[in-house]
Amino acid sequence: DVNLVESGGGLVQPGGSLRLSCGGSGFTFSTYEMNWVRQPPGKGLEWVSYISTSGDTVYYSDSVKGRFTISRDNARNSLYLQMNSLRADDTAVYYCARGRGSTTIWGQGTMVTVSS
Amino acid sequence: DIVMTQSPDSLAVSLGERATINCKSSQSVLGSSNSNNYLAWYQQKPGQPPKLLIYWASSRKSGVPDRFSGSGSGADFSLTISSLQAEDVAVYYCQQYYSIPWTFGQGTKVEIK
Numbered sequence: 001d002v003n004l005v006e007s008g009g010g011l012v013q014p015g016g017s018l019r020l021s022c023g024g025s026g027f028t029f030s031t032y033e034m035n036w037v038r039q040p041p042g043k044g045l046e047w048v049s050y051i052s053t054s055g056d057t058v059y060y061s062d063s064v065k066g067r068f069t070i071s072r073d074n075a076r077n078s079l080y081l082q083m084n085s086l087r088a089d090d091t092a093v094y095y096c097a098r099g100r101g102s103t104t105i106w107g108q109g110t111m112v113t114v115s116s
Numbered sequence: 117d118i119v120m121t122q123s124p125d126s127l128a129v130s131l132g133e134r135a136t137i138n139c140k141s142s143q144s145v146l147g148s149s150n151s152n153n154y155l156a157w158y159q160q161k162p163g164q165p166p167k168l169l170i171y172w173a174s175s176r177k178s179g180v181p182d183r184f185s186g187s188g189s190g191a192d193f194s195l196t197i198s199s200l201q202a203e204d205v206a207v208y209y210c211q212q213y214y215s216i217p218w219t220f221g222q223g224t225k226v227e228i229k
Binding site: 044045046047050059061062095100101102103104106107108109 | 154156158160164165166167168171172177209211213216217218219220221222223
């Protein structure tokens with residue numbers, strides 16, 4: 001079964017940091033481009049970041065640029081999102097999603113809450 | 117950024133009837149090199165992640181029931197559910213992947229009348 005599992009979410013204070021992880025299984029992780037997409041509670045979807053198969057090309061939304069860093073470890077079949085300088089409006093379910101553009105496989109998501 | 121606008125925000129349709137959701141982009145998402153429209157449709161049920169239904173505006177993902185169809189080109193697109201089933205109750209999103217940042221519509225909630 002093709003599967004993506006996120007972890008690392010939780011409650012963090014404004015200005016704090018958090019590192020999300022996403023593990024892939026059931027497919028050759030290193031051959032797929034990956035993304036992070038988030039969804040604030042009760043709201044719509046927002047693409048956050050993209051990384052190429054090798055990791056040498058990355059993109060970010062303006063809302064996270066300079067604060068978040070996407071990376072991957074193909075040997076560990078893992079995707080990461082380092083989130084710094086967190087703000088209340090970063091509160092959301094964070095999904096990892098496979099593909100470039102149209103994303104075919106999504107994880108179940110991990111909740112990040114930024115609050116004092 | 118390309119702004120995606122869906123209409124309506126919600127709709128209620130009787131079982132077995134047709135449901136149509138519209139999506140308009142603020143600029144064309146038609147690729148000049150391959151003549152593909154960089155437009156996808158997703159379905160999201162409560163408590164679940166989104167699920168890809170349609171890509172390239174009209175290509176149905178494997179395993180998606182054929183009552184779901186996508187149409188349109190350039191900047192105007194539609195998702196049609198030809199005969200609404202109870203399991204189709206969900207929020208539907210369009211998304212452009214023509215240019216970074218990839219952007220989603222605000223979502224359309226489909227309910228049973």
